[in-house]
Amino acid sequence: MTSASHSGDTSAESLLQVIRKHPGQTHTYASLSKKLNLTTDQLIAGAKQLALWDYRIGLRLSKGITFFSAPDQLTSAEISLGLNTKQIGRHILAYRTIQSTNDLAAAQAEHGAPEGTIVVADQQTKGRGRLGRAWFSPAGAGIYVSIILRPKFAPELAPGLSLMTALALARTLEKLCPDAVAIKWPNDVLLGGKKVAGILTELSAERDKIGHVIVGVGINVNHGVGHFPDDLKQTATSVRRFLKHKVSRVELLRYFLAQFESEYTHYQKHQLAQSHRQLRKYSSLLGREITVIAGRSRISGIAHDIDIHGRLILRSGSELIPITAGEVTVEKR
Ligand code: BTN
Numbered sequence: 001m002t003s004a005s006h007s008g009d010t011s012a013e014s015l016l017q018v019i020r021k022h023p024g025q026t027h028t029y030a031s032l033s034k035k036l037n038l039t040t041d042q043l044i045a046g047a048k049q050l051a052l053w054d055y056r057i058g059l060r061l062s063k064g065i066t067f068f069s070a071p072d073q074l075t076s077a078e079i080s081l082g083l084n085t086k087q088i089g090r091h092i093l094a095y096r097t098i099q100s101t102n103d104l105a106a107a108q109a110e111h112g113a114p115e116g117t118i119v120v121a122d123q124q125t126k127g128r129g130r131l132g133r134a135w136f137s138p139a140g141a142g143i144y145v146s147i148i149l150r151p152k153f154a155p156e157l158a159p160g161l162s163l164m165t166a167l168a169l170a171r172t173l174e175k176l177c178p179d180a181v182a183i184k185w186p187n188d189v190l191l192g193g194k195k196v197a198g199i200l201t202e203l204s205a206e207r208d209k210i211g212h213v214i215v216g217v218g219i220n221v222n223h224g225v226g227h228f229p230d231d232l233k234q235t236a237t238s239v240r241r242f243l244k245h246k247v248s249r250v251e252l253l254r255y256f257l258a259q260f261e262s263e264y265t266h267y268q269k270h271q272l273a274q275s276h277r278q279l280r281k282y283s284s285l286l287g288r289e290i291t292v293i294a295g296r297s298r299i300s301g302i303a304h305d306i307d308i309h310g311r312l313i314l315r316s317g318s319e320l321i322p323i324t325a326g327e328v329t330v331e332k333r
Contacts, residue, residue: 150210222240
């Protein structure tokens with residue numbers, strides 16, 4: 001993988017489509033040339049490119065080309081293969097290292113990138129979290145992805161996209177780690193009580209019309225204990241830390257994109273009218289004593305419910321207070 005998009009290297013990608021169907025089998029240049037309409041030189045260049053992207057490829061001038069195994073690299077070719085979506089992730093910009101996938105996705109959206117385009121990176125040097133925090137984004141361990149959306153609905157409905165994304169993430173992680181996933185309202189995803197994924201949704205709108213929304217998602221996948229800096233060791237986890245073995249980032253991303261598409265389709269029609277029940281089910285907060293900080297206001301009480309608009313309902317004495325946004329701390333008793 002290089003620091004540029006892979007979508008351009010068509011000979012490597014078309015070669016891969018053919019050879020990876022038969023691991024261990026050697027394909028002669030003549031048969032590949034015929035199938036792919038490529039010259040031997042183009043096939044060799046394609047195979048060398050695949051080796052640079054960390055595929056294990058056998059290349060013998062006398063015999064032909066053999067596919068052995070694919071790396072767990074978030075390349076366009078790997079993500080596309082078997083991706084079960086209609087629109088989300090159908091256009092992929094994959095990078096080895098960039099500052100922030102959200103920043104690049106916003107620039108692409110300004111240049112007209114279609115809805116569903118994703119920007120994905122193996123590493124971010126300036127990964128951004130909510131409230132101006134940094135998002136820890138080491139190479140080879142996490143999924144850092146931003147999805148460009150162009151919803152037709154009013155800007156007021158955009159914040160619900162974060163909740164909807166949290167639900168898609170919870171469903172994704174639930175598949176690997178049943179009964180261990182929770183959502184800390186509004187959009188932190190927890191595994192075994194520690195943060196495993198976060199969402200940064202950024203809106204570009206003019207008056208009553210959305211231009212685009214960037215939904216940025218960071219998932220801690222294969223981080224080992226030693227990976228996390230001291231300030232995160234107690235509060236953050238990864239899928240690997242929880243399961244005690246590595247998982248395929250590519251498969252996890254593909255599955256998440258499919259879950260995301262299904263939740264997004266549903267959200268456009270019904271918003272959270274039905275999904276808020278799932279948000280309740282996954283909530284790590286309901287029934288607990290919490291403090292919410294929203295702007296300059298700070299309010300404490302019991303997390304009572306999540307309503308059909310995705311608002312957190314706080315019970316303070318006999319009052320029920322709906323909260324649309326804020327940073328929640330759970331009071332330790
Ligand atoms: C949070 O929990 O604070 C939100 C974290 C969001 C991180 C993701 S990683 C991909 C995308 N690019 C960024 O710079 N941030 C988001």
